[in-house]
Amino acid sequence: xxxxxxxxxxxxxxxxxxxxxxxxxxxxxxxxxxxxxxxxxxxxxxxxxxxxxxxxxxxxxxxxxxxxxxxxxxxxxxxxxxxxxxxxxxxxxxxxxxxxxxxxxxxxxxxxxxxxxxxxxxxxxxxxxxxxxxx
Amino acid sequence: xxxxxxxxxxxxxxxxxxxxxxxxxxxxxxxxxxxxxxxxxxxxxxxxxxxxxxxxxxxxxxxxxxxxxxxxxxxxxxxxxxxxxxxxxxxxxxxxxxxxxxxxxxxxxxxxxxxxxxxxxxxxxxxxxxxxxxx
Amino acid sequence: xxxxxxxxxxxxxxxxxxxxxxxxxxxxxxxxxxxxxxxxxxxxxxxxxxxxxxxxxxxxxxxxxxxxxxxxxxxxxxxxxxxxxxxxxxxxxxxxxxxxxxxxxxxxxxxxxxxxxxxxxxxxxxxxxxxxxxx
Amino acid sequence: xxxxxxxxxxxxxxxxxxxxxxxxxxxxxxxxxxxxxxxxxxxxxxxxxxxxxxxxxxxxxxxxxxxxxxxxxxxxxxxxxxxxxxxxxxxxxxxxxxxxxxxxxxxxxxxxxxxxxxxxxxxxxxxxxxxxxxx
Numbered sequence: 038x039x040x041x042x043x044x045x046x047x048x049x050x051x052x053x054x055x056x057x058x059x060x061x062x063x064x065x066x067x068x069x070x071x072x073x074x075x076x077x078x079x080x081x082x083x084x085x086x087x088x089x090x091x092x093x094x095x096x097x098x099x100x101x102x103x104x105x106x107x108x109x110x111x112x113x114x115x116x117x118x119x120x121x122x123x124x125x126x127x128x129x130x131x132x133x134x135x136x137x138x139x140x141x142x143x144x145x146x147x148x149x150x151x152x153x154x155x156x157x158x159x160x161x162x163x164x165x166x167x168x169x170x171x172x
Numbered sequence: 173x174x175x176x177x178x179x180x181x182x183x184x185x186x187x188x189x190x191x192x193x194x195x196x197x198x199x200x201x202x203x204x205x206x207x208x209x210x211x212x213x214x215x216x217x218x219x220x221x222x223x224x225x226x227x228x229x230x231x232x233x234x235x236x237x238x239x240x241x242x243x244x245x246x247x248x249x250x251x252x253x254x255x256x257x258x259x260x261x262x263x264x265x266x267x268x269x270x271x272x273x274x275x276x277x278x279x280x281x282x283x284x285x286x287x288x289x290x291x292x293x294x295x296x297x298x299x300x301x302x303x304x305x306x307x
Numbered sequence: 308x309x310x311x312x313x314x315x316x317x318x319x320x321x322x323x324x325x326x327x328x329x330x331x332x333x334x335x336x337x338x339x340x341x342x343x344x345x346x347x348x349x350x351x352x353x354x355x356x357x358x359x360x361x362x363x364x365x366x367x368x369x370x371x372x373x374x375x376x377x378x379x380x381x382x383x384x385x386x387x388x389x390x391x392x393x394x395x396x397x398x399x400x401x402x403x404x405x406x407x408x409x410x411x412x413x414x415x416x417x418x419x420x421x422x423x424x425x426x427x428x429x430x431x432x433x434x435x436x437x438x439x440x441x442x
Numbered sequence: 443x444x445x446x447x448x449x450x451x452x453x454x455x456x457x458x459x460x461x462x463x464x465x466x467x468x469x470x471x472x473x474x475x476x477x478x479x480x481x482x483x484x485x486x487x488x489x490x491x492x493x494x495x496x497x498x499x500x501x502x503x504x505x506x507x508x509x510x511x512x513x514x515x516x517x518x519x520x521x522x523x524x525x526x527x528x529x530x531x532x533x534x535x536x537x538x539x540x541x542x543x544x545x546x547x548x549x550x551x552x553x554x555x556x557x558x559x560x561x562x563x564x565x566x567x568x569x570x571x572x573x574x575x576x577x
Contacts, residue, residue, distance in 0.1 A: 046475040047485035048327050052219060052376075053283070054486075057318050058228050062197045070451040074512070080452035081459075081511035084187060093193050097232040106322075106486035107479070148188065181340040182350035183462050187511075189351075192453050205316040209377070215317035216324075216376035241351035241457075242344070322489060323553065328498050332467045354457060363463050367502040418458065 039072045039166050040113040043129075047106045055103035061137060065098070068112045069125055069141065076162040089153060091123065091143040098127075098139030110136055115168035118160060121145050121152045126168065174207045174301050175248040178264075182241045190238035196272060200233070203247045204260055204276065211297040224288060226258065226278040233262075233274030245271055250303035253295060256280050256287045261303065309342045309436050310383040313399075317376045325373035331407060335368070338382045339395055339411065346432040359423060361393065361413040368397075368409030380406055385438035388430060391415050391422045396438065444477045444571050445518040448534075452511045460508035466542060470503070473517045474530055474546065481567040494558060496528065496548040503532075503544030515541055520573035523565060526550050526557045531573065 049060040073080050073091075084090050104110055110131045117124040117140075125141045145155045155163075184195040208215050208226075219225050239245055245266045252259040252275075260276045280290045290298075319330040343350050343361075354360050374380055380401045387394040387410075395411045415425045425433075454465035478485050478496075489495050509515055515536045522529040522545075530546045550560045560568075 044476075044479075046472055047321070047489075048329060048471055048475060050322055050486070051317070052216075052320055052322060052324050053225070054322050054490075057201075058231070059194065059198050059201050059318060063194050066192075066194050066453055067451060070453060071449075074449075079512055081187075081455070084452075085459075090188070092238070093235055095232075095234045096193070097230075099230045100228055103227070107484055179341075179344075181337055182354075182456070183336055183340060183464060185351070185457055186452070187455055187457060187459050189355075189457050194453060201318055202316055205318060206314075209314075214377055216320070219317075220324075242349055322486070323495070327471075328501070329464065329468050329471050333464050336462075336464050351457070360458070362508070363505055365502075365504045366463070367500075369500045370498055373497070 038113050038115045038168055039075055040111050041068055041071055043068070043110045043112055045104050045106050045108045045110060050106045053103075054105055056105070058100060061100070061104070062098075064110075064112065065127055065129075065141075068114055068127070072114045072116075072125070072166070076166065078159050078162060083159075084148070087156070088148050089156075090146055090148070092146055093141055094122075094144050095142035096139070098137055100137045102131075102134055102136045104131060104136050108136075114166070116163040116166055118155065118163060118167065121154055123155065123163065173248050173250045173303055174210055175246050176203055176206055178203070178245045178247055180239050180241050180243045180245060185241045188238075189240055191240070193235065196235070196239070197233075199245075199247065200262055200264075200276070203249055203262070207249050207251075207260070207301070211301065213294050213297060218294075219283070222291070223283050224291075225281055225283070227281055228276055229257075229279050230277035231274070233272055235272045237266075237269055237271045239266060239271050243271075249301070251298040251301055253290065253298060253302065256289055258290065258298065308383045308385045308438055309345055310381050311338055311341055313338070313380045313382055315374050315376050315378045315380060320376045323373075324375055326375070328370065331370070331374070332368075334380075334382065335397055335399075335411075338384055338397070342384050342386075342395070342436070346436065348429050348432060353429075354418070357426070358418050359426075360416055360418070362416055363411055364392075364414050365412035366409065368407055370407045372401075372404055372406045374401060374406050378406075384436070386433040386436055388425065388433060388437065391424055393425065393433065443518050443520045443573055444480055445516050446473055446476055448473070448515045448517055450509050450511050450513045450515060455511045458508075459510055461510070463505065466505070466509070467503075469515075469517065470532055470534075470546070473519055473532070477519050477521075477530070477571070481571065483564050483567060488564075489553070492561070493553050494561075495551055495553070497551055498546055499527075499549050500547035501544065503542055505542045507536075507539055507541045509536060509541050513541075519571070521568040521571055523560065523568060523572065526559055528560065528568065
C-alpha cells in the first residue's frame with residue numbers, strides 16, 4: 038500500500054474546530070495525485086504524453102471521526118484493479134483510530150472519452166501497491 | 173425540492189477543460205448550505221443558537237458526465253428524513269442530462285457529539301422539500 | 308461598476324466564526340470570472356476562441372473587517388484600463404462598511420505568453436464598467 | 443528562513459496547464475501554517491490556549507512566472523517583526539527562478555479583536571527565522 042501523512046491545518050477547520058469535509062476531499066484527492074507520481078505515472082504526464090487519464094466516475098466515503106487542526110492523519114491508498122478501471126481504496130487513521138475511509142472508482146479513458154484497457158506498464162506499477170489482504 | 177444553478181467557472185477547470193472533482197464537491201456542499209439557509213435553519217445559526225449540527229457521516233456520488241466552464245448546472249436537493257438523521261439526495265443536470273448525482277448522509281448531533289432526534293421545527297421545514305416521488 | 312453579492316457560507320469559516328482568507332480570495336477570483344462573463348468575454352471563451360488571456364501578475368488586498376457566515380457581502384469590481392493590461396479594483400462592503408478591498412493587476416497575453424494590446428472590443432466592453440470617479 | 447517544498451498538483455492546474463492562482467494562495471497560506479507549527483506556536487494552539495491570533499490585514503503578491511503540475515516549488519518564509527505586527531515575506535523559486543513572491547501583513551490580536559504586543563516567547567521564536575540580509 039501507499040501512504041502519506043496529511044497534517045490538518047487551521048485553515049481546514051470550522052467553528053467546532055474540526056475539518057470542513059470539502060477540505061478532507063481535497064486531501065484525499067491530493068493523495069491520489071501523490072500516489073500516481075510515486076508509481077511513475079503522474080496525472081499530468083499520462084494526460085500530456087500518453088493521451089489518457091483516470092477520470093473519477095464514483096466516490097464513496099464514510100467519515101467515522103472528526104479530525105482537528107494539528108492531527109497527523111495517515112492516509113493509505115490501495116489500488117484494486119479491473120480491466121478498464123481501477124478502484125482506489127482509502128483508509129485514514131490517526132492515533133490508531135479510523136477517521137475516514139472509502140473509495141474512488143476511476144475508469145481508464147482516452148482524451149476523447151472512450152474507455153480503454155489499463156496499459157500493461159501502469160497495471161504492473163499499480164500491482165506493487167495492491168492490498169495483499171484483498172487478493 | 174430545492175434547486176440552485178451552479179455556473180462552472182474557468183477557475184474550476186482542468187487541462188482538459190472540465191471541472192476538477194473537488195470543485196464539484198465544493199458546489200454540492202455549498203448547495204447544502206444554501207438549502208439550510210432557504211428553510212430558515214442556516215448551519216451557522218443552528219450551531220450557535222441551538223447547539224446542534226448536521227455533520228456528514230457518508231457521501232456517495234456518481235459522476236455521469238463532465239462539466240465545463242460556462243455550464244449552468246441545476247443542482248437539486250431533496251431531503252429524505254429519518255428519526256436522528258437526514259439524507260440529502262442530489263441530482264445535477266445540464267441541458268437535460270444528468271451530470272452527477274448522489275447523496276450526503278447527515279446525523280443530527282449535539283455539539284458534544286451525541287446523536288439526537290431531528291427537532292420538530294426542522295423536520296417540518298425540511299418536509300416541504302421532500303421529493304414526493306419518494307414518499 | 309459591476310457588483311455581485313457573495314454570501315459567506317459556514318464552510319468558509321474558521322474556529323473564530325470568521326471567513327478563512329483563502330476563501331475570500333476564492334470569492335474575489337469568482338467575481339472576476341463573473342464579470343468577464345457579464346461583459347461577454349468569459350475567461351473560457353477568450354482562451355479557447357481568441358487565443359489570449361488575462362493572467363494575474365499582481366494582487367494586493369487589505370482586509371479591513373472580518374466577515375462571518377451569513378454575511379451578504381457586495382463585491383464591486385471596476386476595471387482600470389491600460390494599453391496592455393487592466394487592473395481590476397475591488398471594494399467589498401457589508402451593511403455599509405468596507406470589509407476588504409484591493410486590486411488584481413492583469414496583463415493581456417497570448418497563449419504563448421507574449422503581452423499584447425487589449426483587443427478593441429474587449430476594451431469597449433470594459434469601459435462601460437469603469438469607475439467614473441477615477442476618470 | 444523557513445522553507446518548504448510545494449509540489450504543484452494536476453488538480454491545481456487550469457486549461458493552460460498552469461496553476462490557478464487561488465491554489466497558489468492556498469499553498470502560501472499553508473506555508474504560514476507550517477511555519478507557525480515549526481516554531482512551536484501553531485495557529486490552533488495560540489487561538490485555543492493563549493487566546494490570541496495573527497489575523498491577516500494585508501496581502502501583496504507578484505506572480506513572476508507560471509507554475510505547472512509536477513513543479514517542485516520551494517517557498518521561503520522570513521518574518522519581519524514589529525511591535526504589534528509581523529510581516530511574513532515570501533519568495534517561491536523553481537529551478538532557480540523566482541515564480542512568485544510577496545508578503546502577508548499580520549497583526550497580533552486578542553480574540554476580542556484588540557491589537558496587542560507580540561508575546562516575548564513568540565518574538566524570540568520568530569527571530570531565529572528572520573532574514574539576516576534584512577537586518
